[in-house]
Amino acid sequence: MKKFITEREKTMEWTNSFIFTSREPPADAETISQKLMHQAGMIDKLVSGVYSYLPLGLRVLQKVSNIIREEMNNAGAVEILMPALQPSSLWKESKRFGKMGKDMIVFKDRHNREMLLGPTHEEVVSDIVRKYVRSWKNLPVMLYQIQTKYRDEIRPRFGIIRSREFLMKDCYSFDRTEQESEQSYLKMRQAYLRIFSRCSLSVTVQAADSGVIGGKFSEEFVAAGDCAELEIGHIFKLGTDYSEKLHVVYMDKDGIEKPVVMGCYGIGVSRIVAAIIEGSYDDRGIIWPVSVAPFHAIIVPVNMSDSRAVETADKIHKELESSNIEVLFDNREESAGVKFADADLIGIPYRITLGRKLVDGKIEIMERKTKKIYDVEVEKAKEFMLSAIKEST
RNA sequence: CGGGGCGUAGCGCAGCUGGCUUAGCGCGCUUGGUUUGGGACCAAGAGGUCCCCAGUUCAAAUCUGGGCGCCCCGACCA
Known part of the structure; x- marks a missing residue:
């Protein structure tokens, strides 16, 4: 049973996780x-x-x-x-x-x-x-x-x-x-x-x-x-x-x-x-405390046709999960704006963005609560996340 | 249970003042192409018992009656 759950965690990708966001709230919600x-x-x-x-x-x-x-x-x-x-x-x-x-x-x-x-x-x-x-x-x-x-x-x-x-x-x-x-x-x-x-x-x-x-x-x-x-x-x-x-x-x-x-x-x-x-x-959406957030982090490759970014994202994804950090991989073929907006809406505490800074070997980690952005070397992603999560719980 | 509002495509809505017959718009969805750091663009498409039933009428999403459902305010409550 435990193993089954672990296996599933490892494939937590947006497209197979039954996550459907919507742009507008339902009319009857107050x-x-x-x-x-x-x-x-x-x-x-x-x-x-x-x-x-x-x-x-x-x-x-x-x-x-x-x-x-x-x-x-x-x-x-x-x-x-x-x-x-x-x-x-x-x-x-x-x-x-x-x-x-x-x-x-x-x-x-x-x-x-x-x-x-x-x-x-x-x-x-x-x-x-x-x-x-x-x-x-x-x-x-x-x-x-x-x-x-x-x-x-x-x-x-x-x-x-x-x-x-x-x-x-x-x-x-x-x-x-x-x-x-x-x-x-x-x-x-x-x-x-x-x-x-x-x-x-x-x-x-x-x-x-x-x-x-x-x-x-x-x-x-x-x-x-x-x-x-x-x-x-x-x-x-x-x-x-x-x-x-x-x-x-x-x-x-x-x-x-x-x-x-x-x-x-x-x-x-x-x-x-x-x-x-x-x-x-806030005006962008939910801000989950780390203790109850559905995931600790969301990985967003800005451009899914950039194979290097996707490969790196995948690597970081596995690395974080091996340290029991719960990660959602936004593998949708969507524009950056859509992915950012959704990440903000569902309120994941940390967003890991793979984009233009990758040429310098860096990823960007944004804290949902403060909107602070940290440029982090790819190799140090795990270390950064571990201490970030530890601090906020 | 009292008061108010609403029900039209997956979602958000327009149309309803007495009828305009092929029921629209935005978003989303599908296909192809161009894009790729804050909700991209072009083109082609799919998608509807207009909540239900009955009535009025040559003709009903639209008018009338009844029903069902949903939301808000109030009294009540973990």
Whole structure:
């Protein structure tokens, strides 16, 4: 599997990567992230509030997911994957059925059993934990997943920012005492701040209304940016509300059965992607931070009929990839202007141009963010890129 | 759910004020040629149930009714 992926990386050429940019944004796009994601060929709208991720968009989504995964694992959480399909009976047990109103997609299966597409997973994760956790020795535990959620929003809007189907990381903590739960909460809070910082997002944390999720206390993480009210993360202290209703209990040292103290912690993964764009773009397009960019560098031979330039580009391409630098080779037979404009639009942090300076054995490396141009000797391309990437992460 | 707007080629749009019959424009796409450092040029081409259904009429993209879809504003929400 790994080998397969590696082989594919080595042939990352524009013409076989299913990348389609467009000159104009779709007429129905309003917010900047929505426009740019469409123009850059990252996403494709199927119906209102439902999107496909195309290769460029998926790569970013995976980068963000991996950052989240690393930080969750570091905080001691364990990854699982729960089903989107859930029986309504569980929600009746927790007394939440109906509370979400029409936001929840409910339907009958062929046996006339009432099912739903999960808007969140407190019920399911509680059901798992109550089946396996028996003793105080099994606690504390934190379980998380990165999974698709369904909420039939009254009005989906801002593209990926409020959609009806979206990718979310949800984590749930199970502790013996309030104090222990407080520790889990703070650990998650720290992990969240690290995640957003690694995504180059500046966020503010504010006390919030717990809404339908309930619980005693919650805070939300709001991204700074042009698009007002972006809530990209929300953490809750749930207390024993769910565990009492769903009978999630453990046998304590003193031989008394006690309800587990819960917490839940959500991040809108797809929403983070949009939030990053909202906070980082210019009139040419997206400006990805290196940590989540779909590629670190894009190689642009100005003239594809210049065989020497193409050969050199190919050489640099392979050399960089052998050092785990992710490179997209723009091998299209397009004019320089088109390639430059597209490179700027899709926001790759570094553009390596092979053109007129090649006669002096030099290539040009442009930093997307600052537009600074460096003339670099062909042999030093790898060295330059390695240090550039290191500096910016 | 209330208010507003929109639906014509892959994308962006014009045409709709009562009809002009071969439905256009820009971009993109195909082929050939000339170009090659910031969205190149010339030539030839392909591509359309004008959202759907019904009605009015000699005649409907255009008028009428109904439906579907999409976007924006508001209340609501991770």
